[in-house]
Amino acid sequence: MRSFEYGDEKIGGKEIMIAIPSMVIGVGILSLPRSISVDTIGSDGWIVLVIGGLISVLMVWLMAKLASGFPHQSFFSYASTIVSKPVAIVLTFLFAILFISVAAYDIRTLGHISQQYLFDHTPVEVVTLSFLLVVVYAVAGSRAGLFRLNMLFLPIIIFIIAIVLVMNLKWLDLTNLLPVFQTDVKGYLKGIHTSSLSYMGISIVLFYIAFVDQPKKAPKMVVLGMSIPIVMYVLIYLTCLMVFGYTATSHLLFPTIDLAKRVELPGGILERVEAIFFVVWTMGVFNTTVMAVDVAIMALHSIFKKMKKMQLIFILSPVIYYIALFPRDTGQIILFGDFLGTYMVSFAFITTIVLIVIAKIRGVKPNDKTNA
Amino acid sequence: MARRAFSKGRKNQGKQKNNEQSTTTKLESYLAANIQQLKQLLDQPGDLVIREFTVGEANITSAIVYIDGLIDRQLVQDSILGNLQDISVKRQSPEESTELFNEIYQTFISITSIEKGNTLDDVANAIVSGKTVFLLDGQETVLIMDTKGGETRSIEQPISETVVRGPRAAFVENLGTNLSLLRRSIQTPDLRFKTHQIGKRSKRSLVVAYVDGVINPKIVKEVNRRLEMIDIDDAPESGFIEQWIEDSFLSPFPQMNTTERADKAASGLLQGKVVILLDGTPFVLIAPVTLGDILKSPEDYYERWLIGSLLRSLRYFAAFIALFLPALYISLVTIHPGLLPSELALSIAASRQGVPFPPVVEAFLMVITMELLQEAGIRLPTPIGQTIGIVGGLVVGESAVSAGIVSPIMVIVVALTAIAAYANPSFSIGITFRIVRFGFMLAASILGLFGIILVYIMINIHLVNLKSFGIPYSTPFAPTMARDWKDLVIRAPMTMLTKRPKFLEPEDAKSGNKGAKDS
Numbered sequence: 001m002r003s004f005e006y007g008d009e010k011i012g013g014k015e016i017m018i019a020i021p022s023m024v025i026g027v028g029i030l031s032l033p034r035s036i037s038v039d040t041i042g043s044d045g046w047i048v049l050v051i052g053g054l055i056s057v058l059m060v061w062l063m064a065k066l067a068s069g070f071p072h073q074s075f076f077s078y079a080s081t082i083v084s085k086p087v088a089i090v091l092t093f094l095f096a097i098l099f100i101s102v103a104a105y106d107i108r109t110l111g112h113i114s115q116q117y118l119f120d121h122t123p124v125e126v127v128t129l130s131f132l133l134v135v136v137y138a139v140a141g142s143r144a145g146l147f148r149l150n151m152l153f154l155p156i157i158i159f160i161i162a163i164v165l166v167m168n169l170k171w172l173d174l175t176n177l178l179p180v181f182q183t184d185v186k187g188y189l190k191g192i193h194t195s196s197l198s199y200m201g202i203s204i205v206l207f208y209i210a211f212v213d214q215p216k217k218a219p220k221m222v223v224l225g226m227s228i229p230i231v232m233y234v235l236i237y238l239t240c241l242m243v244f245g246y247t248a249t250s251h252l253l254f255p256t257i258d259l260a261k262r263v264e265l266p267g268g269i270l271e272r273v274e275a276i277f278f279v280v281w282t283m284g285v286f287n288t289t290v291m292a293v294d295v296a297i298m299a300l301h302s303i304f305k306k307m308k309k310m311q312l313i314f315i316l317s318p319v320i321y322y323i324a325l326f327p328r329d330t331g332q333i334i335l336f337g338d339f340l341g342t343y344m345v346s347f348a349f350i351t352t353i354v355l356i357v358i359a360k361i362r363g364v365k366p367n368d369k370t371n372a
Numbered sequence: 373m374a375r376r377a378f379s380k381g382r383k384n385q386g387k388q389k390n391n392e393q394s395t396t397t398k399l400e401s402y403l404a405a406n407i408q409q410l411k412q413l414l415d416q417p418g419d420l421v422i423r424e425f426t427v428g429e430a431n432i433t434s435a436i437v438y439i440d441g442l443i444d445r446q447l448v449q450d451s452i453l454g455n456l457q458d459i460s461v462k463r464q465s466p467e468e469s470t471e472l473f474n475e476i477y478q479t480f481i482s483i484t485s486i487e488k489g490n491t492l493d494d495v496a497n498a499i500v501s502g503k504t505v506f507l508l509d510g511q512e513t514v515l516i517m518d519t520k521g522g523e524t525r526s527i528e529q530p531i532s533e534t535v536v537r538g539p540r541a542a543f544v545e546n547l548g549t550n551l552s553l554l555r556r557s558i559q560t561p562d563l564r565f566k567t568h569q570i571g572k573r574s575k576r577s578l579v580v581a582y583v584d585g586v587i588n589p590k591i592v593k594e595v596n597r598r599l600e601m602i603d604i605d606d607a608p609e610s611g612f613i614e615q616w617i618e619d620s621f622l623s624p625f626p627q628m629n630t631t632e633r634a635d636k637a638a639s640g641l642l643q644g645k646v647v648i649l650l651d652g653t654p655f656v657l658i659a660p661v662t663l664g665d666i667l668k669s670p671e672d673y674y675e676r677w678l679i680g681s682l683l684r685s686l687r688y689f690a691a692f693i694a695l696f697l698p699a700l701y702i703s704l705v706t707i708h709p710g711l712l713p714s715e716l717a718l719s720i721a722a723s724r725q726g727v728p729f730p731p732v733v734e735a736f737l738m739v740i741t742m743e744l745l746q747e748a749g750i751r752l753p754t755p756i757g758q759t760i761g762i763v764g765g766l767v768v769g770e771s772a773v774s775a776g777i778v779s780p781i782m783v784i785v786v787a788l789t790a791i792a793a794y795a796n797p798s799f800s801i802g803i804t805f806r807i808v809r810f811g812f813m814l815a816a817s818i819l820g821l822f823g824i825i826l827v828y829i830m831i832n833i834h835l836v837n838l839k840s841f842g843i844p845y846s847t848p849f850a851p852t853m854a855r856d857w858k859d860l861v862i863r864a865p866m867t868m869l870t871k872r873p874k875f876l877e878p879e880d881a882k883s884g885n886k887g888a889k890d891s
Contacts, residue, residue, distance in 0.1 A: 014852060118708070118822055130819060134826050134833070141837040144851075148836035151850035268713045275711055279821045286829055
């Protein structure tokens with residue numbers, strides 16, 4: 001019955017702009033103030049967050065530039081044009097593996113946090129499986145639908161963050177910001193490393209630009225989109241610091257959720273607001289996970305052209321579930337996250353830069369071949 | 373699935389056309405033979421009236437044939453029979469049969485709609501649809517005159533969609549009356565009516581109404597394409613049409629708006645939608661619709677904007693309650709009692725003292741009882757219906773509490789939910805809410821708040837993938853069309869609503885009859 005062309009798979013500038021913060025804002029932000037405080041002293045964390053953010057903005061802009069130079073072409077297709085096909089296969093495959101791991105990490109972290117703040121008895125396997133099934137349902141739908149979901153959920157997430165920040169105003173203690181500028185260079189470098197990991201989702205740009213209807217506008221849009229998480233991260237970090245103090249922040253497992261714990265609703269309609277916060281946050285994690293899985297499937301689909309999308313989904317889902325349940329305890333989950341972040345970010349950055357440089361050297365001309 | 377079903381439908385339709393052609397019998401030139409054949413074809417029903425008489429100075433035998441009860445008797449007497457019998461008395465008339473026939477066709481019959489027919493099928497179909505047929509001896513052609521009449525319901529107030537302020541006219545079963553209601557609402561030559569014949573056995577007229585120059589022509593084309601694929605014996609209600617042409621039959625969400633209000637249909641037309649009217653039912657379909665459209669009521673526009681906006685926000689809140697309240701109760705009482713303020717948690721625990729079931733069972737018990745009451749209330753004759761309300765609402769609720777089967781808070785939850793489900797203007801979306809509510813309750817009983825949010829995400833996934841005639845169901849929320857938000861959860865002042873909905877891609881984007889300053 002669908003002959004009427006309207007909501008086709010093309011993505012507008014607005015959609016790609018929203019996709020960036022939706023991808024970046026996930027589970028990372030919940031523990032971010034801790035990991036930043038561990039690396040830096042006092043309130044110096046905002047500097048590393050901004051610098052890490054600016055690096056990510058630069059990277060996302062480069063990625064968008066690179067991809068929009070080859071309009072309506074998949075990553076695999078333009079990577080094969082720039083560096084030969086075998087190399088492109090390896091790159092695409094690595095991206096697929098990384099995105100599968102990102103999805104698995106998100107799902108596992110979500111399950112882990114849910115046990116801390118929501119359930120005591122429900123096993124993590126059940127929570128992760130039910131969440132994964134919902135993700136699979138979303139990925140099985142249309143790609144345009146995913147971008148619409150971003151549009152629907154991101155405002156809710158920003159809204160709940162704003163509520164948490166505003167409700168914490170009365171707890172703010174400015175003296176907690178001191179001391180300033182005490183961190184040494186080594187600490188800054190480590191902090192920048194940590195903060196750029198928190199922006200790791202941005203490499204979806206390499207894949208999604210292929211569906212943007214006006215690729216020329218895309219670099220501007222993704223940079224605009226990137227500014228949302230940076231502002232949000234800095235605000236959350238500073239609020240955590242001012243509410244809990246430097247020492248406490250660096251010892252809390254998920255400071256952002258603990259921030260929500262401090263919220264007291266007027267009239268005491270609900271207690272334990274952090275549970276509500278976490279439940280709403282599920283939508284944010286969902287957006288991240290669903291795009292990670294979608295990109296992984298897209299990457300694999302461009303290599304294995306004969307496989308159907310549904311087949312790939314059915315093969316990938318158990319793999320994701322298996323990886324998600326792999327880490328045994330909190331320590332291993334954090335280790336997995338750091339490991340993954342480091343690889344993801346450095347691989348994406350290096351690939352982008354190398355591709356741009358080779359394209360420049362070999363003078364590969366972007367062509368309008370429609371091969372999305 | 374739908375596509376396969378439709379391709380099959382198309383094949384069948386082709387077959388049906390072939391059948392029609394093979395049974396077509398030409399009329400003969402002898403009146404007696406024609407009448408004999410006609411009687412045979414219709415098997416001499418008791419309501420078939422064959423009035424034979426002679427006409428003209430030459431006294432040529434002739435007859436008019438109709439079915440009693442389908443025609444307007446006064447009209448047949450005055451404009452057909454009377455005139456024909458006058459011929460021999462008052463005026464000169466041709467002697468020869470063909471000349472006489474032409475003369476009658478051109479001069480004597482004062483019926484507005486008249487056409488010629490020359491097959492037995494033409495005659496039979498015309499008679500059963502309320503037309504009168506004139507046969508003249510020596511002619512192979514007959515005159516078919518539109519004399520539709522008989523008992524019909526007059527225009528009354530809408531029953532299922534009442535408003536305090538606004539036009540009272542509701543559609544009736546008669547297609548002609550309904551079309552005239554639309555014409556009276558929208559007085560423009562651009563209002564188009566495209567007629568389809570629906571039904572293999574019983575032919576019914578179906579009209580696709582739209583305003584040319586406003587609507588996106590692609591939508592009209594798509595609607596007509598889908599209507600042409602319909603293959604059923606008879607369509608007694610527009611629900612049959614709706615189910616044949618909707619985008620997804622698996623979705624619990626209605627993909628067309630149903631209304632019996634003429635003003636609602638007219639405003640849909642002016643927004644750039646089509647209205648599908650079927651003969652024999654007062655319910656018309658408005659397509660395409662989005663979720664936002666379904667939660668709108670015409671009254672939002674008749675009241676001043678502040679009131680309209682507040683009412684509409686209230687309706688969104690009601691939708692929220694109708695969907696989530698029992699699920700929230702289950703999850704908060706069963707899985708996350710810590711979330712409630714301790715005093716409330718204590719009072720709930722105290723009220724549940726002695727209730728033998730867990731909250732899940734309690735909630736399902738009460739919600740299903742409520743569904744039963746609603747269903748029984750519709751079925752029972754009006755006088756007893758009220759009794760059911762009292763017996764069900766008061767006695768069962770009160771006694772269930774005092775018997776210790778359910779807690780009083782559960783009764784409050786169920787009552788609020790039922791009220792909230794009926795606060796929205798569309799009956800069909802109310803049913804949707806009732807279905808989806810059970811999903812939320814199940815999820816809440818297993819995974820608590822996390823389950824609720826998962827089902828909520830799933831419904832969102834479903835909505836963003838759903839389309840109504842190609843228009844994404846979740847617009848203007850997503851794909852975001854900020855301009856259309858002026859008339860979504862709030863209803864901006866009339867003077868600001870100068871544009872038609874963007875998501876319909878209308879040809880004429882500016883709606884000139886609203887907002888004087890832009891014109």
